[in-house]
Amino acid sequence: MANYAEGMKKPDDEGLPEAKTKWLDAYHDPVASLYTFTQCLALSDIHADGDCKLIIADLGTGSYNMKLKVYKNTNLLSEHTIIDLPTGVVTFYMDVLEPRTAAIAVASGPYIYVYKNLRPYFKFTLPPLEVDQLEQDLWNQAANDDINLFVLREALDTLRLEGKTLTVRSLRFIQLEANDLENFVNLHKSSPLKRQTVITCLKTLKKSMADEDAISCLVLGTENRSIYVLDPEAFTVLSTMELPSVPVFISVNGLYDVEYRIVAACRNGCIYTLKRGTAEGAKYTIELNSQPVGLERINKSIYVGCMDETMHCFTSKGKKLWTVKLPSSITTMETMDYKPRAFAAVLVALNNCEVHIYKEKYLVDVIKMPDVITGMKFGKFGREDGTLVMTTRGGGLFVKILKRSTVFEEKNLVSGPPAAQNIKLNVPKKTKLFVDQTLRERENAVEMHRTFQRDLYLLRLRTARDYARALENSMNPISSDPTEPIKLSAQVQGIGPTFKLTVNLQNTSLTIPSSNLVVTFDYDNGLYSFRKTFIQVPMLVPGLNYSFETFIDCLNDKGLCVKTKSKHSHCDRSYQYAS
Numbered sequence: 001m002a003n004y005a006e007g008m009k010k011p012d013d014e015g016l017p018e019a020k021t022k023w024l025d026a027y028h029d030p031v032a033s034l035y036t037f038t039q040c041l042a043l044s045d046i047h048a049d050g051d052c053k054l055i056i057a058d059l060g061t062g063s064y065n066m067k068l069k070v071y072k073n074t075n076l077l078s079e080h081t082i083i084d085l086p087t088g089v090v091t092f093y094m095d096v097l098e099p100r101t102a103a104i105a106v107a108s109g110p111y112i113y114v115y116k117n118l119r120p121y122f123k124f125t126l127p128p129l130e131v132d133q134l135e136q137d138l139w140n141q142a143a144n145d146d147i148n149l150f151v152l153r154e155a156l157d158t159l160r161l162e163g164k165t166l167t168v169r170s171l172r173f174i175q176l177e178a179n180d181l182e183n184f185v186n187l188h189k190s191s192p193l194k195r196q197t198v199i200t201c202l203k204t205l206k207k208s209m210a211d212e213d214a215i216s217c218l219v220l221g222t223e224n225r226s227i228y229v230l231d232p233e234a235f236t237v238l239s240t241m242e243l244p245s246v247p248v249f250i251s252v253n254g255l256y257d258v259e260y261r262i263v264a265a266c267r268n269g270c271i272y273t274l275k276r277g278t279a280e281g282a283k284y285t286i287e288l289n290s291q292p293v294g295l296e297r298i299n300k301s302i303y304v305g306c307m308d309e310t311m312h313c314f315t316s317k318g319k320k321l322w323t324v325k326l327p328s329s330i331t332t333m334e335t336m337d338y339k340p341r342a343f344a345a346v347l348v349a350l351n352n353c354e355v356h357i358y359k360e361k362y363l364v365d366v367i368k369m370p371d372v373i374t375g376m377k378f379g380k381f382g383r384e385d386g387t388l389v390m391t392t393r394g395g396g397l398f399v400k401i402l403k404r405s406t407v408f409e410e411k412n413l414v415s416g417p418p419a420a421q422n423i424k425l426n427v428p429k430k431t432k433l434f435v436d437q438t439l440r441e442r443e444n445a446v447e448m449h450r451t452f453q454r455d456l457y458l459l460r461l462r463t464a465r466d467y468a469r470a471l472e473n474s475m476n477p478i479s480s481d482p483t484e485p486i487k488l489s490a491q492v493q494g495i496g497p498t499f500k501l502t503v504n505l506q507n508t509s510l511t512i513p514s515s516n517l518v519v520t521f522d523y524d525n526g527l528y529s530f531r532k533t534f535i536q537v538p539m540l541v542p543g544l545n546y547s548f549e550t551f552i553d554c555l556n557d558k559g560l561c562v563k564t565k566s567k568h569s570h571c572d573r574s575y576q577y578a579s
Contacts, residue, residue, distance in 0.1 A: 022365055022408075023388070023400040027074050030370065032397035034069075035059045038294075038332045039201065041377040041389065044091035046070070046118070048099035052380045053077065054389055057086035057106055068106055070118060073382055074399075078118045084109035088202030092216035094232040100213045107199040107220060112230075124235045129195040129224060132164050136193055139169075143189040149181040165224075167195040197224040201250050205229065208257040217256050221247030227262060227274060241274050244284075249295035251302070261316070263302060265292040271304065273316070285318040294333030296346050301360075303346045305330040311348060313361065322361045328352035331393075334376040338386050343408060347388070349373035355390070357408070364408040371396055485509045486517075486540070499552045507540040514540040519548055529553040 040057035047053070054071040066082040068089075088107040093100065094114075104115040114122040138155055141147040156170045169188055176184055200223055204216040217238065218230040225246050229239040238256070245266035254260030254276075262274040263285070271286035286304070294305035301321065302314045309329050313321040328350040336345045336357065345359045355367040355376070371392035381387035386402030441448065485508040493500045507514045517537035521530050532550035540546060 022403055022406040023367060024403060025398075026384075026387070026401045027399040028396065029074075029398075030392070030394065030396040032391075033395045034391050034397050035395055036375045036391055038334055038375045038377065039088045040086050041375050041391070042089045042091050042104070043377055043379040043381050043387070043389065044102045044104075045380075046091060046102050046104065048101045051382060054377075054381060055089055055091065055104055056391075057082065057089045057108075059085060066108075068104070068113075068115070070104075080115070080118075080120070082106060082108050082113070084111075087199050088220075090202055090204050090218070092204045092218065092232060093213050094215065096215065102213075105202065105218055107202040109198050110196040112199070112202075112218065112220070114235075122235060124230065126197055126199070126222060126228070127237065129165075129197060131167060131193050131195050132159065134159060135164070135166060135170055139189070139193050142185055149185060150178070152185075153181065165195070167193055169193065197222045197226075199223075201247055203250050203252045205252045205260055205262075206255050207232065208255060210255060219250065219252050219262065221250050221264060225266075227264065229256065243272055244268065245270065249292060251295055251297040253297065263295065263297060263316075265295045265304065267291070271295070271302070271314075271318075273318075286314055286320075288312070293330045294348070296333050296335045298335060298337075298344045298346065303333070303358075305333050305348060311346075311358070324358065324361055324363075326350060326356070328354070331372055331374055332376055334378055336378045336388075338378075338402065340385055340404075341407075345408070347376055347378060349376060349390075359408060367400070369398065484514055485512075486514060497554045499554060501550050501552055503535075503548045503550075505537065505540060505546045505548070506544065507542045509542045511542060513542060521550075527554070527556045529555060 034056060036056055036058055040059070042055040043052050044055065045052045046055070051072065056069045056071070058065075058067045058069055060066040062085065066085060068078075068080040068082055068086070069076060070078040086106055086108045090105050091102040092105060094103050094116075101117060103121065104118075106113045106115070110126040112124040113120065114124070135156065138147065138152055142149075142152050153174055153176075156166065157174050160166055160171070160174065173181070173184055199220050201221040203219045205219050207215045207217050209215075215232055217232055220228050220230070221243075222228065223246055225243045227241040227243060227247065227250070228237050230236070231238050241262075243264060243266060245268035247264040247266050249265040251263045252260065256276070258276075260276050263271060264274065265271050269288045269291055270284065271288070271292070273283045273285045275283070286302075288304065288306055289310075290306040290308040292304050293307055294303075296303045300316045302316065304312045304314065306312065307329065309326045311324045311326060311330070313323075315321060326348065331349045331351055333349070334347040336343070336347050338344070343359075345357050345364065348356045348358060349372075350356065351372055353369045353372055355369065355373055356363055357365040357367070367388075369390070369392070371394050373390050374393050375391035377389045379385075379387065381389060381399065384401050386404075388400045388402070390398045390400070392398070487506045487508050489504045491502045491504070493502070503519055505517075505519075515538075517540070519535040519537055521533055523530060530550060530552055535548050535550070537546070537548070
């Protein structure tokens with residue numbers, strides 16, 4: 001790809017020293033008009049010439065102009081029209097013929113379109129689902145003109161509200177206006193009623209050998225909560241597995257004829273595991289805090305990106321290893337498997353136009369992009385082993401090449417806790433004293449418990465006595481008068497000889513305000529000199545805290561008395577504090 005890398009800008013490397021950049025900006029086209037996702041990107045040698053091509057299933061406008069595009073370097077090599085929205089693209093080997101050319105499988109609606117040598121080869125249709133008998137009877141009556149059209153629509157709507165899964169024809173019929181009902185029924189009543197599902201995700205599974213060019217089966221998840229494994233030669237269903245919810249992301253590893261494992265992230269926020277020969281179906285593994293937006297698997301670790309801006313790592317048995325809080329929401333995820341250096345990491349594209357690379361839980365690199373990334377694929381493109389292909393939300397295409405001299409350090413780029421925090425403490429062995437103490441506690445457990453209970457009762461008794469004494473001597477900070485529920489506290493600040501005294505008043509009543517209050521200070525003129533001896537208190541609103549301040553010149557280091565009086569003689573309250 002070096003033939004088109006000249007003269008290209010490096011938007012993510014601006015301002016960085018050349019030695020610190022890990023990627024070469026090989027190509028970028030911000031107006032390529034490619035609207036796709038990670039599931040619709042693939043890199044493969046489909047001509048067996050050692051030159052890997054880029055396969056893109058373009059979503060177009062979402063209603064039309066959906067196409068399968070194949071790029072050789074940056075040139076459009078082939079283009080095919082797709083009838084419905086694509087949901088996944090994979091390349092796989094379906095035979096042992098020479099030369100070893102890979103086929104392209106495109107999932108679109110209920111169909112899988114297979115291309116061999118860039119020509120249409122086979123079209124697989126998902127097996128039809130069973131139609132509800134009541135719905136079938138209603139449409140049979142409509143075909144014989146035995147039912148009113150408005151009654152038919154009301155009956156179909158009732159079935160939908162009862163939780164029945166209707167066909168597309170019935171759902172469309174319910175949504176029609178009254179003037180269009182007759183034309184719709186006349187158009188479709190003679191056609192047989194069918195209920196089909198659609199494909200939500202697509203992957204490949206090696207059949208009997210783990211070689212790179214070995215024959216692979218197609219694994220697909222559907223909207224009716226099923227997983228199908230297809231034979232690559234006859235395109236028949238080899239295995240069918242049911243899930244509790246609709247799968248949106250799947251990860252497959254192993255061999256179909258030996259042992260395999262399928263990890264599926266579903267719309268209910270849970271992750272399930274499927275194994276070969278599992279009789280009870282899907283095994284519940286992980287429950288997430290929010291909906292998954294990406295699922296990748298490296299060796300025995302499962303990486304899951306969620307909508308709450310977090311990425312979690314789990315073992316294959318569902319045990320959480322760690323969680324990373326990301327600076328923005330995740331748009332897509334991809335596995336980075338750089339075989340020349342045996343380096344495996346996870347690429348996480350964020351909504352803040354950045355791509356973070358995580359080696360386990362360590363952030364080892366950040367790629368800044370001019371737009372939000374919606375699709376990524378890392379692998380061999382052309383003759384370069386470490387190529388990252390990215391598509392943006394605005395339809396741009398970016399190609400970056402990893403430098404051959406790049407070394408990723410397994411430590412965070414951002415500051416964080418020291419590495420010594422993850423080192424386990426060297427806990428010493430149990431000493432003879434510890435063992436003797438344990439034996440003593442076992443032998444005298446009853447006596448020790450009784451002693452503890454006795455000391456606890458004595459502590460409670462002493463506390464109750466001190467509290468009662470404080471009430472008798474008016475030393476408590478809360479008034480005992482129910483008509484004036486006032487809480488008073490005082491704080492002394494300073495190191496002398498001048499101090500600042502802050503008196504806090506609070507009305508502890510729920511509804512009744514307090515008024516006609518003043519703060520006076522009772523002190524010895526020979527010990528202290530108060531700059532304010534009389535403070536007028538405004539009306540105290542319940543629940544609010546009021547602060548009053550005065551300065552004191554200390555003539556000696558004895559004590560300090562604070563007294564709060566009401567103008568009503570029966571509401572006097574005194575509180576004494578030590579300075």
